[in-house]
Amino acid sequence: MLVYKYMSLEGLDACLRNCTIRFTKPVNFNDPFDCSSSAGRIVQGLNIRACGSANADKLFAIRNAIGVLSLTRNPLNPLMWAHYGSNHQGGVVAIDAEEAGLECALTNIITASRGNIIYTTVRPTVEGDLLPYHGELTAMNDRLMLERLFLYKSLHWSYEEEIRVARRIDNKPQIRFEDFEIPQTAIKAVYLGAKYFLALHEDYEGKLPKVHREHSAFQFHRCYEDSRTWDLRSEPYSPSN
Structure with a gap:
């Protein structure tokens, strides 16, 4: 199964240079509700800690x-390009989920084939779960x-068509x-x-990586407006063009 990751130009350069993909803790996501199912009676505001809930500390x-790892099924989504592809100046990597170890x-x-996001208007709850x-x-x-913990998101985000993979990482608070x-x-x-290419042309100080030349071993596609x-x-x- 092919999955796609939108990236900034700098992120794309690092991904291709090191052949790495990044797993981020949900507390650092741009959506404060992400992976924060209701654990009982919620304190006013966005704090996920709940009053009188045995699950609150575990959830935190x-x-x-x-x-x-947040992925998607469409490499040509204009909204995704605007929000996660540096306003169409970045890139998208097509990843074979099996070869990348995302199905293990x-x-x-949560593996890629079981990581389809469920978009709802109601926040899920883990109250009553052990x-x-x-x-x-x-x-x-x-x-x-597992779905209630990781795969529910607000309907507001449905344009992302997100697929996600979850795994354990270093639990030190300073590690994001x-x-x-x-x-x-x-x-x-x-x-x-x-x-x-417009971004490269306007990069007068030459600070942006020219990934199409520096990583020419990969198969490139150029996006354009219909x-x-x-x-x-x-x-x-x-890249020789």
């Missing part, structure tokens, strides 16, 4: 010890409980993310944003 610890149930608590400690979470835990190596062969294609619709298109691109 899980958000600080589990890393999530021993390594991942939550394990974060070090005990595995892919063998109750499926519905962890990078994991994948085989170079797992990266099947690289999409360059519709404004990628002349008749609001859609993005792509075409194969050779």
Whole structure:
């Protein structure tokens, strides 16, 4: 299964240079509700700690010890390019989930093929669930409980068509993310944003990485605007062009 990761130009350069993908703790996501199921009677505001809930501390610890890799199924989503692809100046990496180890149930608590986000208007609850400690979470835990912990998001985010993979990472509070190596062969294609070459042209100080030349071993596609619709298109691109 091919999955796609939108990145800034700097992030794309690091990904291709090191062949790494980044798992980030949910507490550092741009959505404060992410992976914060209701654990009982919630204190006013966005604080996930709940009054009188045995699960509240476990839920808080899980958000600080589990890393999530956010992916999507569409490399040509204009909103995703605007929000996560540096305003169409970054890139998208096409990753073979199997080759990258994202389907391994021993390594991942949630694998790519089981990581489809469920978009709802109601926040899920883990009240009544017997939550394990974060070090005990595995892919063998109750499926519905894992979904409530990691796979529910507000309907506001449905445009992302998100697929996610979750695994344990360093639980030190100061560690925000962890990078994991994948085989170079797992990266099947690289999409360059519709404004990628414009950004390079306007980079008078030469600070931006020229990934199409510095990583020419990869298969590149160049995105462009359709002349008749609001859609993005792509075409194969050779770095020698």
